[in-house]
Amino acid sequence: xxIKLKALTRSPWVYHLSTGSCNNCDIEILDCxxxxxxxxxxxxxxxxxxxxxxxxxxxxxxxxxxxxRAKEVYEQMPKPGVVIAIGSCALGHGVFKGSYVIPxxxxxxxxxxxxxPGCPPKPEGIIAGVAKLLTxxxxxx
Amino acid sequence: MSEIIPIGPYHPLQEEPEFFRLHVxxxxxxxxxxxxxxxxxxxxxxxxxxxxxxxxxLVERICGICSTSHPAASIxxxxxxxxxxxxxxxxxxxxxxxxxxxxxxxLLWLGLAGHFIxxxxxxxxxxxxxxxxxxxxxxxxxxxxxxxxxxxxxxRRDILDEDIPWIRKSLDKLKPALDMFKGAVIDDPVIHxxxxxxxxxxxxxxxxxxxxxxxxxxxGVAIDVRKDDPxxxxxxxxxxIVVLQEGDVFAKAVCRVLEMYESVKILEQCLDxxxxxxxxxxxxxxxxxxxxxxxxxxxxxxxxxxxSDGSNYPARYKVRAPSYVNIFSNEVACVGQEVADAALVxxxxxxxxxxxxxxxMVDDAxxxxxxxxxxxxxxxxxxxxxxxxKSLGL
Amino acid sequence: MTWKNIEKMIxxxxxxxxxxxxxxxANRIYVDIDPKDLVAFSRFLFEDxxxxxxxxxxxxxxxxxxxxxxHFDFYQLPVVFSLRICxxxxxxxxxxxxxxxxxxxxxxxxxxxxLGVTFNNHPxxxxxxxxxxxxxxxxxxxxxx
Numbered sequence: 208x209x210i211k212l213k214a215l216t217r218s219p220w221v222y223h224l225s226t227g228s229c230n231n232c233d234i235e236i237l238d239c240x241x242x243x244x245x246x247x248x249x250x251x252x253x254x255x256x257x258x259x260x261x262x263x264x265x266x267x268x269x270x271x272x273x274x275x276r277a278k279e280v281y282e283q284m285p286k287p288g289v290v291i292a293i294g295s296c297a298l299g300h301g302v303f304k305g306s307y308v309i310p311x312x313x314x315x316x317x318x319x320x321x322x323x324p325g326c327p328p329k330p331e332g333i334i335a336g337v338a339k340l341l342t343x344x345x346x347x348x
Numbered sequence: 349m350s351e352i353i354p355i356g357p358y359h360p361l362q363e364e365p366e367f368f369r370l371h372v373x374x375x376x377x378x379x380x381x382x383x384x385x386x387x388x389x390x391x392x393x394x395x396x397x398x399x400x401x402x403x404x405x406l407v408e409r410i411c412g413i414c415s416t417s418h419p420a421a422s423i424x425x426x427x428x429x430x431x432x433x434x435x436x437x438x439x440x441x442x443x444x445x446x447x448x449x450x451x452x453x454x455l456l457w458l459g460l461a462g463h464f465i466x467x468x469x470x471x472x473x474x475x476x477x478x479x480x481x482x483x484x485x486x487x488x489x490x491x492x493x494x495x496x497x498x499x500x501x502x503x504r505r506d507i508l509d510e511d512i513p514w515i516r517k518s519l520d521k522l523k524p525a526l527d528m529f530k531g532a533v534i535d536d537p538v539i540h541x542x543x544x545x546x547x548x549x550x551x552x553x554x555x556x557x558x559x560x561x562x563x564x565x566x567x568g569v570a571i572d573v574r575k576d577d578p579x580x581x582x583x584x585x586x587x588x589i590v591v592l593q594e595g596d597v598f599a600k601a602v603c604r605v606l607e608m609y610e611s612v613k614i615l616e617q618c619l620d621x622x623x624x625x626x627x628x629x630x631x632x633x634x635x636x637x638x639x640x641x642x643x644x645x646x647x648x649x650x651x652x653x654x655x656s657d658g659s660n661y662p663a664r665y666k667v668r669a670p671s672y673v674n675i676f677s678n679e680v681a682c683v684g685q686e687v688a689d690a691a692l693v694x695x696x697x698x699x700x701x702x703x704x705x706x707x708x709m710v711d712d713a714x715x716x717x718x719x720x721x722x723x724x725x726x727x728x729x730x731x732x733x734x735x736x737x738k739s740l741g742l
Numbered sequence: 743m744t745w746k747n748i749e750k751m752i753x754x755x756x757x758x759x760x761x762x763x764x765x766x767x768a769n770r771i772y773v774d775i776d777p778k779d780l781v782a783f784s785r786f787l788f789e790d791x792x793x794x795x796x797x798x799x800x801x802x803x804x805x806x807x808x809x810x811x812x813h814f815d816f817y818q819l820p821v822v823f824s825l826r827i828c829x830x831x832x833x834x835x836x837x838x839x840x841x842x843x844x845x846x847x848x849x850x851x852x853x854x855x856x857l858g859v860t861f862n863n864h865p866x867x868x869x870x871x872x873x874x875x876x877x878x879x880x881x882x883x884x885x886x887x
Contacts (some may be wrong), residue, residue, distance in 0.1 A: 226386045231412030231493045234456070241475040272386045272873045302406050305397065306390035307882050308872070325491055329414065385871040392856075393882055428770060477780030558795045570818065571794070577820035578771065640770055640822050642815070653799045653813065666799035673845055 218250025219341070221291075222260035222284065226277050226313065228267030231327035232294035236264055237239070244330045257283040262337075268296045268303050269313045281317050289340060292319045293333060295326040362376050368678075368694065372687055377619035380682045382675060387568055395665035400426060400634055403662060404498055407652070412493055412667065413456060416449040417645030418667070419498040421652040426500035428576045429639025430597055430631070436581075437625040438502040443581040445489065445497050446643070447611040447618075451522070452481040453646035454604040454611075457698050458529060461601060464691050465542055466730030470532060477525040486520050487511055501627030519612055528613070530605050533587045541736045543598035547693030550595055557677040557729045561648020562607065563697045566592040573644040585617045597689075597696045604646075605699075633660070645670055647698050671697065688732040691725045745821050756783060766813055769820045773809070777827040777836045780812075784825070785842050786813050793823070795843045795856060800853040802884045808834045835860035856883040 225233050239246045240253060251348050257280045269277060281290070295301030297313045313319060321343075323336035357559040371379035391410060395403050405416040420442065427434065434442075455478040462470025482492040488507055489495035499502050507515075533539060549559070554567040564571055574591040590606040592599040637656035643650045648670030655664035674697040682693050762774040777785055789794040796813040803809050812825040829836060838861035839846040850861045851870040858881040861867065869876065 227389055229409040229412045231414070231415065234412055234493070238475065241479070242472055243476065243479050265671060267387075269387055270389060272388070276386075302402075302409055303389050303391075303394065306394050308388055308390045326409070327713070329492065385869070385873065388871040390882065428767070431767070491796050554875075555794070556844040558843070576815075577822075636765065638770075638772065640824075642822075649796070651796050651813070653797075653802060653811070657804075662805075664799070664801045666797070668797035668849075672848065676845070676848055 209303050216320045218252070219261040219289075219337075220252050220254045220259055221264050222254055222257045222280070223264045224257075224266070224277060224280050226265060226267035226273040226297065227298075227309070228271030228296055232266040232296070235327045235330050235333060236266070236293065239330045239333055242332065246334065257281075260284050260286065260288065262289045262291055262340075263317070264291050264293055265297050265313055265317065265319070266293050267313075268300055268306075268309045269311055269316050271310060274311070274316055277280075277316055289344070290317050290318045291321050291323065291337065291340060293323045293325075293328060293336075295324060298322050298324055301326055370682070370687070370690055375686050375688075377645065377682050377685050377687060377690055380679050382678065384675070390425065392665055392667060395662055397661065399660045401499065401660065402499075403605065403665060405496065407667060408494055408496065410667065413453050414449070414645040414647060414650070415494050416445050416498070417650045418652070418669075420446055420580070421582035421641040421650040422581050422654075423498045423500045424643060424655045425639040425641025425652040426634060427639075428641055429654060430500070430634045431638055432501055432629065432631060434502050435626050435629065437506070437622060438627045439581045440622040441503045441627060443505055443585075444507065444615060444618050445485075445495055445503075446580065447614050448481055448485055448488075450611045450646045452478050452485070453698075454608050455481065455529075457646075457695075458533075458601075461692070461695060464695055464707045464729050465539065465712045467532075470529075473525075474493070474529065477522060480518050480522055480525075484515055486694070487514065499628070499631075500634070501631035502626070504628070506627045507622075516616070516619060519615060520594055523612065526605070526608055527661065530609075533601050533605055537740055538733060538736050539601075540598065541740070542689075542733060543601060543692065544594075544596055544615060546689050547685055548594070548596045548698055549677055549681045553677065554595070554679050556597040557680070558673050559697075560673060562600055563648060563670075563674040563677060565590060566603045567595035568593045569729045571649070572624075573642045573649050578639075581618060581621075584621070585614055587614050587617075597692055600696045604718050612729075619706070633687065634658075647671055650675060652681045674698075686732075687729040691729045743791075743816070745816070746820050748816060748819075748821075751791065752786075755786060759783070763794060770822055770824075772824045772826055774826045774828075777829060780825070780827055781837050781839065781842065784812065784839050784840070787823070787825075788843050793818065795839075795845050798846065798849045798853065800857045800859060800883065802857060804885070806831060808859060810853065810859065811835070812839075833860065834858065836860060837862050838864040840864055855881070857881050858884065 223236055239245060263284055292298060292313050296303060300309060303309060321336055321340040323333055325332050368376050369381035395406055398406055404419045404422050407422050408415050410418050422633060455474045458472040459474030462474060485495060486492050489497050497505060549567045551568040554564050554569045570591045575589050587610045590603050592603055634656055636656050639654045641652045651668040652668060653666040654662050657663045678694055678697060682690060685693055759775055759779045760773055764772045787879050793814040793816050796815055798812045801809045807828045807830055809826055809828050814823045827836060835864055838850055840850060846866055848870055851867060854861060854867060855869055855872050
């Protein structure tokens with residue numbers, strides 16, 4: 208377990224899952240890969256399948272229709288894997304609190320390891336959050 | 349032999365992740381089924397429990413890319429309801445924000461279309477120059493997205509005079525980039541081969557499906573809310589709408605590139621013509637009645653309808669995002685196209701960046717289902733580009 | 743065509759069927775008609791006057807009836823022309839427009855699932871934005887939900 212976790216913190220491959228968001232957070236995540244912020248130089252790669260992912264970036268409100276899909280994606284991610292909740296919606300629904308199609312919080316459906324607040328969080332905020340998580344994991348490993 | 353390919357994209361229109369089922373025979377698409385609802389967040393019902401001021405913040409988060417167009421339509425509806433005329437300086441500032449958003453949205457689309465075709469450099473360059481626009485937005489409004497600038501009766505923040513020279517300089521940095529993209533799209537033979545004649549939406553189909561925006565204008569339908577029902581400062585400025593006739597993906601790309609030039613034109617005129625003055629009428633209440641507000645988002649006409657009973661909360665709030673009608677038109681635009689072009693045709697109406705997450709291939713003849721990933725559909729598209737490049741000797 | 747011409751043509755053909763004509767301002771017209779005249783009037787607007795269907799909004803009014811407002815515009819003109827019909831509960835129903843205007847298919851599905859209105863002869867009535875396992879009879883936009 209220790210070796211796996213250590214390897215994971217070196218260059219995490221991330222899978223992005225949107226569970227009913229306005230896409231602001233999703234764009235800021237993609238922005239992290241563009242030349243200005245360039246997460247790829249740290250080895251962070253956006254993968255096309257949860258089976259190759261070390262970390263799950265979750266945005267959005269976890270609408271009713273998305274719950275089965277989110278659980279499926281989490282099961283497919285090889286463990287140990289971490290879940291990062293990004294944006295106010297993933298934290299506590301933001302402006303959408305009280306809607307009839309959003310019965311649960313994201314962390315009632317998936318085990319979230321770190322929360323990054325903002326609406327949307329700036330790319331610097333996302334990078335800082337991810338870096339904090341990696342440090343936490345390295346200390347654990 | 350017929351197969352069905354489901355594509356489950358995430359969408360920023362009504363902003364849902366949609367789910368497409370492509371029925372395929374061999375390499376040709378025969379039918380398209382569309383399923384939406386993953387992003388349905390019950391906004392219309394929520395709006396009934398928010399105050400009029402809060403509604404503007406709520407609708408801003410319908411879509412992150414068009415995040416200014418919904419508040420624009422929203423305050424147009426409220427001002428229509430109350431017969432309110434916002435101050436002149438506020439109208440210019442609102443126009444500036446809307447056009448900045450248009451440029452950033454079209455650059456975003458250009459980047460994604462480039463990615464689908466396989467030109468990842470176009471993607472990186474488009475999103476790099478998008479950062480200039482995001483910086484201007486941050487300077488003016490305080491945020492890169494979700495600007496929180498609009499309210500019924502004015503805007504929340506003024507543009508400082510000392511910022512204007514910096515904004516002009518940033519726009520000047522953008523112009524050579526637009527020239528580069530124009531050349532890259534209009535002159536590239538591979539892009540011609542990939543997009544001309546692909547995903548054609550005829551004028552008749554465009555009218556039957558009631559499509560709007562850069563899905564309608566490249567098909568010969570000359571509608572643009574900014575010209576037809578002028579709001580903000582659009583009626584006071586000199587600019588043109590972009591209309592083409594072919595209706596294919598190429599026309600849609602050219603339409604968006606040329607619109608960015610018009611946006612820069614509008615922005616510069618606003619900065620020239622803006623005079624000092626108040627920016628907010630400080631409206632305290634809205635009367636009972638109905639209000640209709642429209643705005644031209646980068647994707648087309650956004651339509652808001654509100655019903656008021658005189659209280660501080662809407663009795664009914666109806667939102668119609670442009671992609672609601674545009675995505676439906678894919679049902680005809682996709683038919684007869686190759687599977688490798690499907691990703692491009694679906695993206696051409698500019699649904700959302702987060703397109704395909706999962707695609708299912710259903711074989712109509714045998715009924716067997718095969719799951720392939722949305723990223724595989726994009727790969728099919730990129731492979732087709734490589735084949736064409738090879739055949740052109742590039 | 744100018745709005746003046748269009749207005750004249752509407753009055754010539756439909757004056758007797760218009761229950762109420764309200765102009766909120768020069769560019770926002772609301773017309774009340776009987777639900778049974780909806781299809782013919784919409785066909786007239788879409789085919790004869792070349793109007794564009796924008797969207798339809800359903801409201802569960804405090805008076806106890808369900809109102810549906812169909813919004814049309816005329817391409818390059820600034821006027822939005824809205825047709826209003828009132829449907830009685832407990833079983834509000836009206837003829838579908840999907841046969842005439844393709845663009846009404848989705849919104850009729852949405853109004854059906856959010857307000858419980860039946861659209862007779864709709865080609866493909868199934869859930870649009872709510873999940874398929876949404877409880878039957880639960881209409882989120884109704885006042886009593």
